Amino acid sequence: MSFLMTFCTFVVKALCLPLHVLDAAGLYKLYKRVVPFFLYRLSKLYNKKMHERKKELFASLSEFKQPGEQLTILEVGCGTGSNFHFYPAGCKVICTDHNAHFEKYLQRNMRENPHVTYEKFAEASAEDLRSFQDACVDVVVCTLVLCSVDNVPQTLREVRRVLRPGGAFFFLEHVAADPTTWTYFFQHVLKPLCYYIGDGCQVTRATWTHLEAAGFSDLKLRHMKAPLIFFNKPHIMGYGVK
Known part of the structure; x- marks a missing residue:
């Protein structure tokens, strides 16, 4: 299967050549303006498919509220704000994303979810949250x-x-996915295309290994199969306590 996977990946890379050229020429940045429009609509479809999973995940948010205080949530890579619907009433939400063009759709979702308090949006990469102080949020x-x-x-x-x-x-x-499966085969083959249409998405990333090594005092991590297109089914969900 390795030869077939290598060959098919080469074909997809060749088909993505125009995108490589746009990226090298600096013109791919125009995509940053377009992607929020599409992700706003895709996120609604994703929420519909994943409603029960998200509801289950975020049911535990209120457990981390300090007595007498407002629950403060920092959402990193907030995108269009598709998670706001699942947040508990009365919480305060601070948002960051590396793409400032999401803010328009973010504010739209905030208006549709008045049960949460929207504090601010900051343009920032997930690797650099220097605008936030140490130990400043609950979640x-x-x-x-x-x-x-x-x-x-x-x-x-x-x-x-x-x-x-x-x-x-x-x-x-x-x-x-498991590298021995056809799901992984298609993840690997489509990886070059996913990188561009997914705004840098690395579809073959074993993210759980990083979470397990991150030093959380308690990590509740679960692997699952999402009700999505076959190559995007493998998911993880959970939370880690500092």
């Missing part, structure tokens, strides 16, 4: 983000830094 959320960051360990170090002691990092990510 950090990342969904479908760790697949596209440049440096997962550095991202998780920043997550742990901004979390207060006893706070939690909630995650929901698509991940690499």
Whole structure:
């Protein structure tokens, strides 16, 4: 299967050559303006498919609220704000994303979810949250983000830094399949295309290994099969406590 996978991957890379050229010429940045429009619509479809999984995941958010205080959530890589619907009433949400063009759709989702308090949006990469102080939030959320960051360990170090002691990092990510399966074969073959249409997505990333090595005092991590297209079924979800 390795020869077939190598050959098919080469074909896909060749088909992606125009995208490589655009990227090298610096013109691919125009895509940053377009991707929020499509992801706003795709995120609604994803939420519909993953509603029960997200509901289950975020049911534990309120456990990390400090007595007498407002639950403060920092969502890293917030995109269009598709998670707001699942957040508990009365919480305060701070958002970051490396693409400032998401803010328009982010504000739209905030208007549709008045049960949460929207504090601010900051343009920032997940690896560099320097605008936030140490131990400043109760919860950090990342969904479908760790697949596209440049440096997962550095991202998780920043997550742990901004979390207060006893706070939690909630995650929901698509991940690499078992390398012996056809699912992995197609993930590997389509990886060059996914990188561009997914804004840097690395579809064969074994994200769970980084989470297990991140130093959380308690890590609740579960592998699952999402009700999505076959090559995107392998997911992990859970949370880690600082």
